[in-house]
Amino acid sequence: MAMTLDTTAPDVAETREKPASNRRWQRFARPALGVVLPLTLALAWELAVWSGWSNGRLVPPPSRVFTTIMELARTGELSRHITTTLSRVTAGFGLGVVAGTLLGAISGYWGIARQLLDPTIQALRAIPSIAWVPLFILWLGIFETSKVALIAVGVFFPVYLGVMGAILSVDRKIVEVGRTFRLSGPAMIRRILLPAVLPAYVVALRVGLGLGWMFVVAAEFMGASEGLGYLLIDGQQLGKPAQILAAITIFALLGKTTDWLIELITTPLLRWQDAFRPGGEA
Amino acid sequence: MLALDKVGKTYPNGVHALERFSAAIPQGEIVAIIGGSGCGKSTLLRAVAGLDRASTGSIRIDNIDITAPHEKIGIIFQEPRLLPWLSVADNIGFGLSDLPAATRREKVAQALARVGLSDKAKAWPRELSGGQAQRVAIARALVPQPEVLLLDEPFSALDAFTRRDLQDHLLDLWADTRPTLILVTHDVDEAVVLADRVLVMRPRPGRLFAEIQVNLARPRDRASPLFEAVKRRVLTALDRSLDRNVPDSAPAETVGAWW
Ligand SMILES: Nc1ncnc2c1ncn2[C@@H]1O[C@H](COP(=O)(O)OP(=O)(O)O)[C@@H](O)[C@H]1O
Ligand SMILES: [Mg+2]
Numbered sequence: 286m287a288m289t290l291d292t293t294a295p296d297v298a299e300t301r302e303k304p305a306s307n308r309r310w311q312r313f314a315r316p317a318l319g320v321v322l323p324l325t326l327a328l329a330w331e332l333a334v335w336s337g338w339s340n341g342r343l344v345p346p347p348s349r350v351f352t353t354i355m356e357l358a359r360t361g362e363l364s365r366h367i368t369t370t371l372s373r374v375t376a377g378f379g380l381g382v383v384a385g386t387l388l389g390a391i392s393g394y395w396g397i398a399r400q401l402l403d404p405t406i407q408a409l410r411a412i413p414s415i416a417w418v419p420l421f422i423l424w425l426g427i428f429e430t431s432k433v434a435l436i437a438v439g440v441f442f443p444v445y446l447g448v449m450g451a452i453l454s455v456d457r458k459i460v461e462v463g464r465t466f467r468l469s470g471p472a473m474i475r476r477i478l479l480p481a482v483l484p485a486y487v488v489a490l491r492v493g494l495g496l497g498w499m500f501v502v503a504a505e506f507m508g509a510s511e512g513l514g515y516l517l518i519d520g521q522q523l524g525k526p527a528q529i530l531a532a533i534t535i536f537a538l539l540g541k542t543t544d545w546l547i548e549l550i551t552t553p554l555l556r557w558q559d560a561f562r563p564g565g566e567a
Numbered sequence: 568m569l570a571l572d573k574v575g576k577t578y579p580n581g582v583h584a585l586e587r588f589s590a591a592i593p594q595g596e597i598v599a600i601i602g603g604s605g606c607g608k609s610t611l612l613r614a615v616a617g618l619d620r621a622s623t624g625s626i627r628i629d630n631i632d633i634t635a636p637h638e639k640i641g642i643i644f645q646e647p648r649l650l651p652w653l654s655v656a657d658n659i660g661f662g663l664s665d666l667p668a669a670t671r672r673e674k675v676a677q678a679l680a681r682v683g684l685s686d687k688a689k690a691w692p693r694e695l696s697g698g699q700a701q702r703v704a705i706a707r708a709l710v711p712q713p714e715v716l717l718l719d720e721p722f723s724a725l726d727a728f729t730r731r732d733l734q735d736h737l738l739d740l741w742a743d744t745r746p747t748l749i750l751v752t753h754d755v756d757e758a759v760v761l762a763d764r765v766l767v768m769r770p771r772p773g774r775l776f777a778e779i780q781v782n783l784a785r786p787r788d789r790a791s792p793l794f795e796a797v798k799r800r801v802l803t804a805l806d807r808s809l810d811r812n813v814p815d816s817a818p819a820e821t822v823g824a825w826w
Contacts, residue, residue, distance in 0.1 A: 459648060459650065461618055461648070464636050465616060465618065466661060467636050481652075483652075557651050557692075558651070559693035
């Protein structure tokens with residue numbers, strides 16, 4: 286029958302191999318596209334100040350921000366502030382992710398736990414997290430613990446919601462495949478549920494990380510003697526806009542880098558996804 | 568031997584989907600179940616697969632009561648239901664995780680060759696055509712060598728040519744180990760081409776209406792007059808099953824109790 290063609294058509298090499306030049310373009314030129322806009326703006330501002338069109342006092346040009354960063358780096362202050370902030374975010378993110386994942390998984394997996402836990406957690410979520418600050422300071426003091434707690438709270442909710450929602454939306458049809466092969470509870474979790482929720486989990490982690498960076502600033506505003514948030518406050522109080530912009534730049538770099546790290550680690554695990562990628566594969 | 572004895576199902580919402588369905592299906596027989604939409608075909612198959620429990624009656628395979636998925640029973644759904652995060656080869660080997668890796672690889676390679684997809688072993692499910700994906704699903708269900716394979720309208724989402732190809736292919740695969748096949752379909756042609764026996768169901772509540780033996784030698788010629796004659800008998804029974812004025816030709820028990 287003519288239709289057996291379908292079985293034997295030798296189309297192995299159809300999509301995998303692309304011309305080398307094409308791939309190089311994908312590797313380097315596509316990401317490069319992303320820096321065109323910020324570089325142009327920075328250059329334009331640099332020129333505006335350099336040509337005397339603006340004195341650049343309130344909005345210092347990129348070169349001055351860069352000098353400030355180098356100066357901070359030279360005295361060793363910069364690495365101290367970065368280390369402090371990074372360790373706060375790491376601790377808060379870690380705690381928030383662990384708690385959010387555990388409770389999200391429990392709420393997603395067991396209906397009774399969901400009915401018991403979820404209303405309370407949703408009610409707590411409705412409270413703007415910054416509102417906890419006074420209480421945290423009273424309970425935990427003004428030092429590291431209260432800061433880490435605030436960050437953890439910020440990270441917790443998106444991770445919790447992401448994990449629970451992902452589990453609840455796992456396709457019943459795919460779970461049934463696991464059932465027909467008589468998977469035990471743990472095997473069902475490992476071989477069906479975990480891979481199925483992974484894409485949504487990665488998104489939840491990235492949202493959580495973003496909130497972690499947001500809340501570390503809030504935490505460092507509430508009285509800190511070091512950290513990038515302290516640099517911001519210090520720059521404001523001493524009238525050093527270049528220092529503020531320097532701190533903001535570092536925040537941007539750190540935030541982007543940590544987000545990229547999550548992406549880098551998880552991309553190999555998500556290659557199978559059949560997702561809509563507008564504008565071609567990224 | 569698969570024995571269905573007065574199987575009935577009422578869903579929690581009160582829908583009476585299946586009533587007193589009885590049939591005895593000897594090992595290796597190919598049975599087609601045909602009937603209008605909503606007459607309980609999927610309900611019956613899911614009960615036999617152990618995915619849902621029947622409300623009344625019993626389902627026994629070699630005198631073992633089926634109340635949960637059983638290793639002797641495999642099922643293929645209308646959609647391939649491949650796991651998108653596993654390669655084609657890993658999907659086929661999904662039910663073999665108890666075997667040593669080497670044995671598993673060997674069985675998967677054999678199955679891949681058997682369904683003509685050796686070159687797709689490392690492909691992701693998303694890279695397959697509908698027909699190829701369903702073939703992988705068939706291979707996945709067959710590698711653990713079930714005694715009974717249930718198929719719930721497995722080819723109805725495919726175009727006519729691919730469907731014919733897969734029907735022939737299924738018969739080929741069936742000849743390897745001769746499992747019992749229970750095939751739900753709404754395609755009379757498909758039923759008569761594949762089955763030794765066609766069971767016609769009627770709806771509200773879903774029940775057995777008629778039973779037609781297909782005594783045609785294989786491979787069957789779809790154009791032969793004998794084939795046409797059997798097809799007409801099935802079509803007539805199907806028409807009568809949907810006509811409310813026709814009484815149940817024979818109570819379900821009697822039809823099922825021929826053995
Ligand atoms: N999970 C369910 N809950 C309630 N009613 C259902 C469910 N599944 C099927 N039904 C009902 O049972 C009847 C038989 O359905 P089904 O077995 O799917 O029919 P078929 O496969 O023959 O088209 C239909 O009336 C359908 O609406
Ligand atoms: Mg159905």
